[in-house]
Amino acid sequence: MEQGQPITILAVDDEPGILALVRLCLGNDERLTLIAASSGVEAIEHIEKGLAVDLLITDLRMPDMDGDELARRLRRADPDLKVLYLTGHADGLFEAKPQLWAEEAYLDKPFTREGLREAVALLLFGSTTPSGALWR
Numbered sequence: 001m002e003q004g005q006p007i008t009i010l011a012v013d014d015e016p017g018i019l020a021l022v023r024l025c026l027g028n029d030e031r032l033t034l035i036a037a038s039s040g041v042e043a044i045e046h047i048e049k050g051l052a053v054d055l056l057i058t059d060l061r062m063p064d065m066d067g068d069e070l071a072r073r074l075r076r077a078d079p080d081l082k083v084l085y086l087t088g089h090a091d092g093l094f095e096a097k098p099q100l101w102a103e104e105a106y107l108d109k110p111f112t113r114e115g116l117r118e119a120v121a122l123l124l125f126g127s128t129t130p131s132g133a134l135w136r
Contacts, residue, residue, distance in 0.1 A: 007124065008033045008052060012043045012070060013059040013086065018109065022057060025113040026120065040065030040073075047074060053081065055123055060087040060106070071104075082123040086111070 011022045011034060019036045026034055035051060037043040041064055047053070056074060058067035071083045080103065088109040107119050118128040 004031070006031050006033065007054050008035065009055045009057060009120070010035050010037065010043055010046060010051065010053045011057040012037045012040060012062070012067070014038055014062045015059070018059065018086065021111075022116065025111075025116045039063075040067075040070040043070055044073060047077065053078070055082045055084065055120065057084045057086065057120075060085045061089060084119050084123055 009026065009032065011019055013019050013022070016038065019038070023034055023036065026032060035046055035053075037046060040058075040062060043056075043058070053074070056071060058070055060067040067083075067085050071081065071085075075081050082103040083105075085104065085106040086109055087106055103123065105119050105123055107115060121128050
């Protein structure tokens with residue numbers, strides 16, 4: 001992704017507080033559109049309505065569909081989709097998902113604003129440096 005292009009991020013978590021935190025951490029750049037969904041099913045509905053996504057931020061464990069299954073389904077339409085998994089269960093991460101793809105990363109909950117921003121910049125631009133970051 002090139003610097004300066006509009007960016008759409010789909011954030012999916014069954015905990016409203018986590019979605020609010022993601023919005024608070026990422027929401028101050030006019031190039032960024034953040035769409036929130038409370039379940040994998042809701043996220044898929046957004047995609048089926050034509051939403052094009054640059055990055056999926058998803059909880060790894062959710063009641064209706066886990067984040068890995070959601071990413072697999074969305075990658076059927078967009079094999080290059082970048083994914084950031086959020087997990088409060090890092091000990092079981094590789095049990096649930098034994099292999100991360102090149103365009104994937106994970107971040108432990110609770111996370112910091114800086115940690116989330118760095119992970120997003122790294123996935124989108126390949127760098128956490130100011131030249132690749134959204135935030136100044």
